[in-house]
Amino acid sequence: MSRGFNKVILMGNLARDPDVRYTPSKQKVARITVAVGRQWKSQSGEVQNQTDFISVVAWGNLADLCERYLRKGRPVLVEGRLSVRDFDDARTGQHRWVTEVVAQNLTLLPGGRREDDASFPAGPRGKEEDFGSLRDDDDFSGEFPLDISGLKDDDEVDLPF
Template identity: 45%
Template sequence: MSGSLNKVMLIGNLGRDPELKMTPSGQALARFSVATTETWKNPQGEKQTKTEWHNVVVWGKQAEIAEKYLRKGKQVLIEGRIQYREYTDQSGAKRTACDIRCDNFVMLGRMEDGGSRPSAADRGMDEEPYGAPSPVPASSGGYDEDIPF
């Protein structure tokens, strides 16, 4: 296989509300954290948990939507890629940070829990309701109906 792949999918809870900033060129940028928690039983049968924190960066129109609709504690699915950046901290030391560069996100959970969904207009679309399935083309001979999964 030639080439490479840098793909991340996370389902977790927001650790803080998105913070929206604008770059000098006018590009929107939102940053927030997402916590993912793994649960298992150790050899003694005791329940163990470990939480990992991920820094997420969203750009453009999606950054504006994230700032408007995502809230601390809400569950979200993040699709993107790992991106490293270098910076100098306040003491002058060079540091490296690992971010998830978000290409797409989906708000999960129930709307009754305070979740809200962006309108089609917010997403730059016509009347399609948020979360509606993508239209599937009628069978044109390109799909195999007998796929076992």
């Protein structure tokens, strides 16, 4: 069988708090739903919006990360693979198919709801990382943006970082 390529990258907000459980073999698993919005113009020129709710499953350490830091509304970047599986539902007796993303990496993004962010990892200054502009940095006192368009190759420039 030839080797294929299965990679999924999602960026969106959590639609609800993570559902964390343990398998019978004591392995931690977290199920999250990532809401990913998209926008387009219809043929009539009207702006259309749609949100896709994508199921993601995270195992082990990633499940820990979900349990500790993710809450409804939190923006997240998920890298993983698409998984399609089937099973017989014991309650209804029906054969079911499930399509979900199996997370291989999770990145917590700044933003989202602020009122319950006490659990979000602190940055080097003891506050939530902003990753914003250098202009907002108290330690940055230089002119911004730095104009180097008139410099020659042998000119030296003192960069502010």
